[in-house]
Amino acid sequence: MRETLLSVGIDVGTTTSHVVFSRIAIDDLSGGFTVPRIEIVGKEVFYYGKVHFTPLLSPTRIDAGALRELVATEYERAGIRPEDVDTGAVIITGETARKDNADEVLHAMASFAGDFVVATAGPALESVIAARGAGIDELSKQRGIRAANIDVGGGTSNIAVFAGGELESASCLDIGGRLLRVSDRSVAYIAEKLALLAAAEGIDVRVGERADLPKLKRLADAMVRVLEMSVGLVPATDSYFAMLTEPATPPGAIQALSISGGVADLLGQPLGGQDPFPFGDVGLLLAEAIDRSQLFSQVERISPKQTIRATVVGAGMHLTELSGSTIEYDPTVLPLKNLSVVRISEAEQADDEALIAAVQTKLALYAPNVAGSSNTPGPRPGSSPGTGSASMPVNSQPVAISFPGYSNPTFEQVQQLAGALIAATEQLRADGNPLVAVVEEDMAKALGQAIRASLREGFVSIDGVHAKDGDYIDIGKPTAAGVLPVAVKTLVFEKNGEES
Template sequence: MHDFDDNGHEHDDDTQILETEGITGEVEKNALYYADNIEMVTVGIDVGSSTSHLMFSWLHLQRLGRYLSSRYVVVERQMLYQSPILLTPYRPDYTIDIAELDTFFQAAYKESGYTPADVDSGAVILTGEAVKRRNARAIADLFASQAGKFVCASAGHNLEAIMAAHGSGAVGISQENGNTVLNVDVGGGTSKFSLIKDGQVMETAAISVGGRLVAMDENRNLVRIEPPAQEAAKSVGVVLEIDKPLSVEDEIKLADALADCLFLMIRRAPMSPLAESLLVTPNLTLDIPFDSIVYSGGVSEYIYEQEDRDFGDIAKSLARAISSRTAEYKLPAPPRLGDQRIRATVIGASQFTVQVSGNTIAITNTDLLPLRNIPVIHPILPEGEDVDPEAMNQAIQKSFQRLDLVNGDQEVALTLDWTGTPRYQLLRKLADGIALGLAPTIKAGLPVVVVFNHDFGKLIGEMLRRELNITNDIISIDGIFLKEFDYVDIGELIFPANVTPVVIKSLVFPEVASTTAQLSS
């Protein structure tokens, strides 16, 4: 048993839903309790451009009893352990030092008192410039395989932005006050934006602005220069050279250039050529004014004056430049202090990645699980409740084409957001459309994986098997919202609740890094 730290104790806003159903107070933990409640230990591992760390959390999920729903909501979260923060180690060949990282994470597991066997779910996420390292994907997969029963490897600027928005508390602030919050997560290599309205992340974006785009030794000699730093320095006439000192004056110029790009995005102003070149995702497009701004990420420790040490980078100068512009441009409200800063992403990875598909599911062969890194196919169905199987077939083929995937070449997860009435005739047409659309997948003997937002999983799965005589393995789950460009991991069944954990993520590991950093020999 592990003692829970009350400082990390948090009741989720979803408890309000349960209170409307009369579910309050302590509940005896018997067999009936575990049929509708799930308790999980999760881990979040963040390997970033600047720092790496991990966190263990405990989650309590409870099934909504109304209408015998299969939806589970998180009603309680507790932080169990957070590791020290390690400066991400790099090797001379520009790859991440996997041996040093492994030693660090093993020591953290030992100190926490947890073993991989104790961990039910979670995520390893590589963020910022760390994603570009040539061995990034291998590192993420390795740590995911060693970290616990169902820990998933992820990478992606938009995913990191969402995790940071949850972990910083910005989503909670927006939900609590019913307003719009802009979360700006300023890390070592990138800054991630999340525009949040009424507790929902509406849009995300990212730009190569960070506090560790250059690294210096104790004599201020440059030992690492990332390509975005060279680009920004060139724009203001600063020369960056490996093993040559960076003057304080030039450091300020570089920080100012990066902060200017950041504030063009915050102010929704026209982008400069430099800012355009530093974007790593499409820019924010929604014209929704924000009521408050929350900073997170390592640089925010300096913005909120929680840290004053110098780690041989430009984080302090960048924070000063951001703070001065925050005052200069008279934003709608002063920056609001969130729940977390440098640990925002790892909290998001530990506590906000997992969904649970409930008890209205159909899985013909549980030995298939877990499934990992399944691309999501999201056909755009014609409007209306009635379903034309042939029109649905065409929509499925188009969705394969949009993602440059060949139907039948690999496992895919077909997600359908059909919201019609679950009458037999309509569901049967839906099943017919699935069978037509996935005919090459079925012919190839691949599993048929279907994911619904509403509680149709079991009904459709049984129709595919019993009425359409599809002999392939079938995984038909529900209560999960997916969209195009997602990837999904589906875990092993959890008994006695008869549910499966699902992690939704993005995977954008480059096969080969393009422009690489300059490193001191």
């Protein structure tokens, strides 16, 4: 019964890029006397690629050719062909995600990497993925405490807080080791937002001036103070809110903290007499400021399972989940990538009219996306869309309809839902899209059989998966045990962020 999925993780970061391969073991834990219960039972990285510098053509463009070359080299070194890969994710992170061709590169990499390799980006998702790679979710679960991971990279710091193993919040700050660069002992570059922070703190730093160590140390301290605010150690000031990439509220007090990311590898190295700018940036100063800060004096310091590779390991091992084990689908429509999620509320799912209206309204709402404005899992606002193209009809954007379902539905409730979903997707299906139903409660097989009674084909009905408006979902091909690998990509995490 036991089978293994081969998973790839590719992280294209501000400074460095990485590839890892891992094996994800899945097994039926039902014991054979109940319905099957296929679950992930083990995960293991078996190949760590080298740490590569992210190739850039210009300050605003990624060198797609060179990137593809370095990924191809890693596949070769690992002895893996893209067609061997069952699942995995490519993630573009930090400042690199804001390059002009980020989205294009992301999707090109995903198609190259394997048939079901997911394309992801989004600062909050990045925070969660890095924290999982660092192992802080597991630690929080094992010890029943509130714990955070901060992934401090070249361009951004990504914060995720878990309590008892459950994600509580995720945020991202424009704080990183390469946001101020030094060349020939002079300040060569300072990122716009960092300059604003410096100004707010009364630190006058300008491009072209001599790199003044005491001044830059003060700036590093100011950056770290914002990190302290991001995990609730000191009250948040305007500086904190200014440095956020997206609005967030600071979390409550944490009990344990790990730091991952490239800067993590520089912790615990006293400056002494050495060159304070060995990488031509303030990474080492930032690390030294973290060492001196309250981040570790106030809470227990945890060694992350991964430092610079936390994000890539998180993407390769911890993004894919499995659907419920009793599901129904037409295998010919799989895999399905980057479906926008249309969320139906508990009230709407019980009422045909309301369900149909909600689906129609939300499809219309997503229409501008298709024309290319915002909110796809690939790029940040302002870049081109991840799926579809502007010339396609509005309704042709494939979607997944997500709803809570019922914990112990009646047969009539299942019939009603099937009927409403079929009616609501008439135009979508006419445009050649499948009906994709994603339900939380265990009822997808019954629902799928009810749909099959009318449609025969062109549908997927899965359960055990939660997705909300604004999320994107990827659904892979069936495993040998018949379950489907699923990746839900969430762009916004809100503590009480259940659907409206």
